[in-house]
Amino acid sequence: SxxxxxxxxxxxxxxxxxxxxxxxxxxxxxxxxxxxxxxxxxxxxxxxxxxxxxxxxxxxxxxxxxxxxxxxxxxxxxxxxxxxxxxHDPLKILILNLHCYQEDNQDYKLSQIARAIDDMKADIVCLQEVAEPWNDGMGDWENNSAKIINERLPEPFHIYTDWSHLGFDKYREGVAILSRYPFIKQDARYVSDSHDAYSIHSRKVVMGQFNVPLIGLVNVYSAHLSWLEDGFEAQFNRLNDWAQHNHNARIKATLLCGDFNIVAGSSGYDLVVNSNAYEDQYLEATAHGVFEKVFRVNDPYWHDYMADDYRIDYIFMNKASELKVTSGRTVFTDKDYGFVSDHCGYYMTFEPK
Structure with missing residues (x-):
């Protein structure tokens, strides 16, 4: 017709x-x-x-x-x-603070974390409060919580971890990155003033660089920073300087992931916003209108829009990155795999812009 x-x-x-x-x-x-x-x-x-x-x-x-x-x-x-x-499938990233072996039914919960990583097909996992027995400062790799989670995956990931201080008077406490993709580059360094293994204010960050198929080079940092009154500002500034130094025209994205110990909308969060270098990807994925007020027009009342947002765990992405977040969700709650820590986890997906 x-x-x-x-x-x-x-x-x-x-x-x-x-x-x-x-x-x-x-x-x-x-x-x-x-x-x-x-x-x-x-x-x-x-x-x-x-x-x-x-x-x-x-x-x-x-x-x-x-x-x-x-x-x-x-x-x-x-x-x-x-x-x-x-x-193609997006880049899938999971972040979680493990609570340093302080959980009841700890072994079961480590298995639940591994199950979630496999079910969600995560590509990169950033973990904080990774623990292993202190053992006079020598550690005990066989009982490292990140290593145990990794070994319970159907196909273990590449893993890089380092510790920063004595935690709960009995563990070497640190951070880790698990990745489906091989590490092209890996590094760890203190971002805190203190490097004292016996000080909880000693904070170390690990980074990994990966070549993600059909996306390119991505730099990922797993961080656990101090509270604002305990040195957050200096630690974030050092992390920012380090990440900016490693970001160049070849890098498609730089992602700062983990527990930043700053409440969304607080003065510490304000410091990140005012750095004008990084944006909160969970907020972008789940509350686009609020994201616009915080990061686009710098609405003077933006704090009011985040009054009920109590997150302290984030993925901050460098504004110069060539990726965009396509979804974000909270995990390890009573609605999915159960609580496995005193923190929830956050799962986000990314695609090229």
């Missing part, structure tokens, strides 16, 4: 910053699954079969719509305004 026309595929691999148009070809014959034989096109139901090939190369995400164009009109199929999407 539309008369003679041509079918086209309109497509983009960079979220429509650039678009291409590919013509489809009318197939005079096609394979009819009903009769298991060749059939003429159009068939008895007036369905016309067209075929087109898109040469998209090694892209992460492909969006497309279809048009039927005649001399007088264009008929669109763009999935009800959403366009059709083919995409």
């Amino acid at each position: 539309l008369g003679q026309g041509q079918v086209y595929i309109h497509w983009s691999t960079d979220r429509w910053k650039h678009a291409q148009k590919t013509a489809c070809h009318f197939k005079s014959m096609f394979w009819d699954k009903t009769t298991q034989s060749n059939a003429r096109n159009p068939n008895q139901y007036d369905i016309a079969i067209w075929k087109g090939w898109i040469r998209a190369g090694q892209c992460f995400r492909l969006e497309y719509a279809v048009s039927f164009e005649t001399e007088h009109q264009i008929i669109w199929d763009n999935n009800h305004g959403r366009n059709y999407v083919l995409s």
Whole structure:
């Protein structure tokens, strides 16, 4: 009824910053699954079969719509305004403070964490309050909590961990990164004034660099910083300087992950916002309107919008990064895997912008 026309595929691999148009070809014959034989096109139901090939190369995400164009009109199929999407899996990151072996049913909870990592198909896991027995300062690697979680995965990840101080008078306490991808570079350093192993104010951060398929190089830092009154500002400034030094044109994203011991909306959080270098990715994923007030227009009343947000665990992403957060959720609550720590975990996904 539309008369003679041509079918086209309109497509983009960079979220429509650039678009291409590919013509489809009318197939005079096609394979009819009903009769298991060749059939003429159009068939008895007036369905016309067209075929087109898109040469998209090694892209992460492909969006497309279809048009039927005649001399007088264009008929669109763009999935009800959403366009059709083919995409690789996003980069999936989980952060969690383990509570330094202070949990009841600790062994079961370590297994629950491993189960969640596997179920959610996490790619990178940043852990804080990672513990192993003190053992006169020598540690006990076989009983390291991050190592145990990793060994309970169906396929263990690459792991890097380091400790900073004596925790709860009986553990070497530190931070860790578990990664599905090999470490290209790894490093650990104190960001605190104190380097004293017997001081709880001694804080060390670990970092890893990874080559994420179809995304590129990503720098990830697992941090557990002190409370504001105990040195947060100096520690964050050192971490920021370190991360900025490692960020260059080759790096697609820099992510500061973990327990920052600053409540969302507090003066410590204000310090991060005013650094004008990092943005709160959970807020961006789950409360876009609030995110705009905090990071885009710097609404003088933005603190009021975060009055009920008591998070102290974050993924802060460098504004120069080429990724965008696509989802965020709280995990390890009574709604999913149960409480495994005195902290909830946060799970976020990222794609190229």
